[in-house]
Amino acid sequence: MHRRFSIPLFGKSVATAPDRPAVERPGRELALEPILERLSKVGHMILNDAPAREIFDEMVHALAEDTGMKLVVLRIAKPGGDVFEVKAAAGLGDMMRGPLHSFSVGRTRLLDLLRSGEPFGGGFIVGNETAQGTAESPVPRCIEWPDKKALIAGIEEDGVLVGFFTIAFFDATPGARVAPLLNIFKDRVLLALHHDRSREQLRDKERELAVCKEELDSVNQLKSNFLSVVSHELRTPLTSVKAYTETLLDNVDSIKRETLHDFLRVMDEETERIIKLVDNILNFSRMETGHLKVERTSCNLNRIIEEVHASLRAKFLAASIDTELRLPRHPCRLEADQELVTQLFQNLMSNAVKFTPPGGKVTITLEEEASAARIVVQDTGKGIPEDQLEKIFERFYQVDGSNTREHGGSGLGLAICKNIVDWHDGKIWVENVKDSGAKFVVLLPMKDIVVRQAVSAGFIGSRRFERERYLTLLVEMLSEFLQARKASIMFLERDQQILRIVAAKGLDPEFVQNTRLEIGDRIAGKVAQTGEPLHVFDIESDIEYGRANNTLFYGTRSFISAPLRDGDEIVGVLNVSDHVEGREFTRADRELLESLGIIIIGMLKKLDAYEKVSMNFEKLKEAMRASLDMREAWGGRSLLNLTLIALTVGKKLSLDERSLTALRLGMNLYDLGLMRIPRHIRVKKEELTAKEREVLREHPNIGFMLTSPMGLEDRITKMIRSHHEHYDGSGYPDGLAGVEIPVEARIVSVVDAFRALMSEGPYRRIYSLAEARAEIERGAGTRFDPIVVRAFGDALDILGAREDKHELVLEAFEKELERERNERKKKLETTKKETVKEEVR
Amino acid sequence: MKKGKVLVVDDEVNITQILEFSIGAEGFEVITAQNGEEAIEKARREQPDLIILDIMMPKIDGYEACRILKANPLTKNIPVVLLTAKGRDIDRRLGMEVGATDYIVKPFSPNRLVERIHQLLSCHKK
Numbered sequence: 001m002h003r004r005f006s007i008p009l010f011g012k013s014v015a016t017a018p019d020r021p022a023v024e025r026p027g028r029e030l031a032l033e034p035i036l037e038r039l040s041k042v043g044h045m046i047l048n049d050a051p052a053r054e055i056f057d058e059m060v061h062a063l064a065e066d067t068g069m070k071l072v073v074l075r076i077a078k079p080g081g082d083v084f085e086v087k088a089a090a091g092l093g094d095m096m097r098g099p100l101h102s103f104s105v106g107r108t109r110l111l112d113l114l115r116s117g118e119p120f121g122g123g124f125i126v127g128n129e130t131a132q133g134t135a136e137s138p139v140p141r142c143i144e145w146p147d148k149k150a151l152i153a154g155i156e157e158d159g160v161l162v163g164f165f166t167i168a169f170f171d172a173t174p175g176a177r178v179a180p181l182l183n184i185f186k187d188r189v190l191l192a193l194h195h196d197r198s199r200e201q202l203r204d205k206e207r208e209l210a211v212c213k214e215e216l217d218s219v220n221q222l223k224s225n226f227l228s229v230v231s232h233e234l235r236t237p238l239t240s241v242k243a244y245t246e247t248l249l250d251n252v253d254s255i256k257r258e259t260l261h262d263f264l265r266v267m268d269e270e271t272e273r274i275i276k277l278v279d280n281i282l283n284f285s286r287m288e289t290g291h292l293k294v295e296r297t298s299c300n301l302n303r304i305i306e307e308v309h310a311s312l313r314a315k316f317l318a319a320s321i322d323t324e325l326r327l328p329r330h331p332c333r334l335e336a337d338q339e340l341v342t343q344l345f346q347n348l349m350s351n352a353v354k355f356t357p358p359g360g361k362v363t364i365t366l367e368e369e370a371s372a373a374r375i376v377v378q379d380t381g382k383g384i385p386e387d388q389l390e391k392i393f394e395r396f397y398q399v400d401g402s403n404t405r406e407h408g409g410s411g412l413g414l415a416i417c418k419n420i421v422d423w424h425d426g427k428i429w430v431e432n433v434k435d436s437g438a439k440f441v442v443l444l445p446m447k448d449i450v451v452r453q454a455v456s457a458g459f460i461g462s463r464r465f466e467r468e469r470y471l472t473l474l475v476e477m478l479s480e481f482l483q484a485r486k487a488s489i490m491f492l493e494r495d496q497q498i499l500r501i502v503a504a505k506g507l508d509p510e511f512v513q514n515t516r517l518e519i520g521d522r523i524a525g526k527v528a529q530t531g532e533p534l535h536v537f538d539i540e541s542d543i544e545y546g547r548a549n550n551t552l553f554y555g556t557r558s559f560i561s562a563p564l565r566d567g568d569e570i571v572g573v574l575n576v577s578d579h580v581e582g583r584e585f586t587r588a589d590r591e592l593l594e595s596l597g598i599i600i601i602g603m604l605k606k607l608d609a610y611e612k613v614s615m616n617f618e619k620l621k622e623a624m625r626a627s628l629d630m631r632e633a634w635g636g637r638s639l640l641n642l643t644l645i646a647l648t649v650g651k652k653l654s655l656d657e658r659s660l661t662a663l664r665l666g667m668n669l670y671d672l673g674l675m676r677i678p679r680h681i682r683v684k685k686e687e688l689t690a691k692e693r694e695v696l697r698e699h700p701n702i703g704f705m706l707t708s709p710m711g712l713e714d715r716i717t718k719m720i721r722s723h724h725e726h727y728d729g730s731g732y733p734d735g736l737a738g739v740e741i742p743v744e745a746r747i748v749s750v751v752d753a754f755r756a757l758m759s760e761g762p763y764r765r766i767y768s769l770a771e772a773r774a775e776i777e778r779g780a781g782t783r784f785d786p787i788v789v790r791a792f793g794d795a796l797d798i799l800g801a802r803e804d805k806h807e808l809v810l811e812a813f814e815k816e817l818e819r820e821r822n823e824r825k826k827k828l829e830t831t832k833k834e835t836v837k838e839e840v841r
Numbered sequence: 842m843k844k845g846k847v848l849v850v851d852d853e854v855n856i857t858q859i860l861e862f863s864i865g866a867e868g869f870e871v872i873t874a875q876n877g878e879e880a881i882e883k884a885r886r887e888q889p890d891l892i893i894l895d896i897m898m899p900k901i902d903g904y905e906a907c908r909i910l911k912a913n914p915l916t917k918n919i920p921v922v923l924l925t926a927k928g929r930d931i932d933r934r935l936g937m938e939v940g941a942t943d944y945i946v947k948p949f950s951p952n953r954l955v956e957r958i959h960q961l962l963s964c965h966k967k
Contacts, residue, residue, distance in 0.1 A: 231926060231927075232926040235947045235948060243856065243859045243948070247859055247862060263859075
């Protein structure tokens with residue numbers, strides 16, 4: 001069995017180190033003057049901003065030449081990794097430089113060694129007697145010194161090992177002064193590193209500034225373009241108005257009725273043009289400065305598009321452009337600002353008219369997607385140069401800004417579109433359609449997230465903004481994961497013992513602002529009081545909770561409220577209702593909601609602790625989507641069954657509550673990485689090729705990477721990473737063995753194998769329950785932890801696992817559900833009787 | 842008998858229409874063009890006495906059109922009045938450089954433009 005380093009062996013060697021006379025025997029004393037001189041030179045170099053490389057070189061040479069240390073190597077850790085690079089070496093012939101490769105060593109482990117041993121000046125001595133001839137060398141190869149003893153002297157900064165010296169004395173023994181001397185050198189190394197880093201930062205800043213300046217310049221350029229363009233665009237209609245007015249005034253008595261009418265029409269049209277332009281500019285500046293008030297109401301997109309289309313009919317006709325509307329049969333509704341959305345479509349359609357030649361066609365398509373409305377405006381113009389596809393949404397930008405441009409416009413139309421779309425958290429882009437014009441695509445999310453910042457939290461500036469973004473995302477996550485049209489996160493305001501909604505989707509903003517629930521009040525209040533989730537399958541038959549119903553859940557038949565816990569303390573409540581498919585929420589949904597609570601608390605705590613939450617929104621969204629896909633692939637029911645089995649195994653093994661929680665959440669996430677594996681490999685029925693297997697084996701690590709930014713507990717992410725490790729060390733990705741594999745991962749490994757056996761797999765049939773169970777038992781001790789396998793067997797018995805039409809049924813769980821259902825029914829009947837009694841009276 | 846022939850060039854039909862009306866009312870013959878290319882061609886063919894030329898137009902812009910007109914012996918003596926929304930000094934100077942006789946910034950007063958036309962044509966004829 002292969003292991004990289006093993007602590008016990010090394011511990012032994014360190015433990016024996018003090019016994020070695022070499023360390024204790026005073027060695028040759030040092031001559032101080034040359035060393036001091038060299039040190040002062042090093043100091044000057046640092047002050048004079050010499051490159052770190054040169055400074056390090058000077059230092060190792062000083063040590064090698066003036067102290068009797070014959071070989072000196074300085075290694076510094078690469079940023080963000082465990083790789084230590086050789087930065088400088090002295091006293092080595094060229095022949096010996098070869099093996100001086102950079103190497104990866106567990107930073108923490110090395111630090112532990114340095115600390116635990118500490119036989120000599122913050123370092124430890126290694127010699128050939130420790131390492132010689134053993135395959136299981138405890139010491140990283142490069143630290144080993146062929147035939148000689150060497151001193152490893154670690155350089156620490158705030159408890160982090162940033163590098164170390166390797167020093168060989170040959171036959172001499174380090175003297176008493178070596179340790180303090182080395183400390184001075186270590187400080188110098190740190191100082192030089194600091195300098196280097198500051199220089200690097202300075203360079204970064206300079207680069208940033210240069211980029212800033214460039215941006216500013218281009219903004220300025222755009223601005224002056226804008227001024228000239230706008231002045232032209234404004235002057236043109238003004239010119240007409242002025243010229244026509246003056247001419248009319250001069251000829252008021254003589255002018256023919258017909259001409260008069262004609263003139264007035266021109267003046268009217270041109271005035272309209274000015275008004276539109278001014279509106280655009282004002283709107284735009286309001287949007288840019290954030291002064292725009294967005295009033296969201298329920299908008300019927302079908303109708304808006306039809307209206308805008310009708311209003312532009314004259315324009316289309318005049319330009320002899322054919323139009324086609326492709327609208328869904330059912331009106332597509334979403335919460336949006338009616339006026340802004342109208343303007344958005346107006347701009348897009350007028351734009352299409354402008355850039356489509358006579359005889360062309362403009363097609364407007366509206367489609368309803370799962371969580372967004374997609375509007376496509378496609379023209380048959382000449383398209384947009386590829387390199388300008390993104391730029392055209394910049395303000396003041398015009399593809400053709402020359403004197404000879406054929407198309408008027410302020411260069412604001414699309415920038416305004418972009419702003420409007422941004423205000424609605426949507427997306428807009430343009431594509432060229434091969435051989436036929438441009439296609440503008442708008443995605444408007446059908447969501448309406450309200451974030452109400454918790455009053456008690458004294459966040460400032462950007463952090464507050466950041467928190468809001470998180471809350472927005474979290475509530476979206478709730479809604480996406482649970483397919484709920486309405487979702488909300490409530491926090492308990494500790495001093496007042498009141499629940500308030502901090503973020504919500506699908507709820508009236510006013511309601512979100514004003515809702516305050518006392519503990520024990522209504523559903524959420526009850527959840528906060530008892531700490532137990534409330535799950536209502538069908539509110540109409542659920543009189544108890546039905547009575548407590550309020551507008552928060554109005555219109556829904558099924559909902560779940562679950563407590564948000566920080567440790568043992570209840571800090572808030574999560575609510576979801578209105579399943580998109582109109583179905584009731586299942587037990588699996590409830591489990592999922594509780595799991596999400598853990599993620600949410602983890603992320604918010606990190607954020608509140610002013611820790612940098614390295615969460616990438618896009619990545620999280622991606623992870624969310626992937627998780628959804630995964631749930632879909634398995635079906636909610638079997639996933640729930642598997643989670644139940646895993647939890648029962650966990651309980652059987654007396655895992656603590658935190659492990660069980662991790663297990664529950666992990667069961668929802670462990671195969672997340674699979675979604676990044678190409679589908680043809682995932683679902684391949686034949687045997688995988690070596691290459692494909694290699695790709696597939698990446699998935700635990702991908703899952704690990706996807707979940708690491710979420711602020712989850714380590715044990716959850718580790719469980720995801722290690723669920724394909726084998727008990728005997730033959731698994732992947734890290735080749736861990738035995739108890740090195742986290743217990744949660746050992747459990748998931750069994751449950752996942754069980755799932756795989758009972759579903760269709762590569763080149764084999766579906767196993768029956770008994771066969772799958774037998775197969776798992778056969779793997780005990782090799783692939784699986786025998787103890788976990790035993791607990792797994794017990795769990796199947798406890799849960800009353802049986803097979804029904806190739807589906808796994810857990811008898812115990814079914815019974816529990818039945819009981820719940822009966823209880824609800826009974827309650828309902830009792831209440832009805834009481835009502836009848838009251839009525840009789 | 843017409844007082845003279847004026848070519849009005851602008852891509853905005855509203856502008857050519859009103860100029861046609863007001864300049865025409867003064868007894869001039871007015872012909873129009875929608876862009877620089879058409880302007881050059883009509884100037885050659887129709888030999889107008891004066892050209893009113895917009896700058897921002899499709900195909901060939903006013904500056905370029907003016908330069909071409911001034912380079913052609915057939916048209917180089919026809920006075921050109923640039924009539925444009927480009928009101929900055931640099932634009933005006935550029936206009937003078939390409940050989941324009943006058944530079945009028947939009948929005949303009951048709952009356953004053955007509956006055957200017959009278960002036961230019963009478964002194965030109967002398």
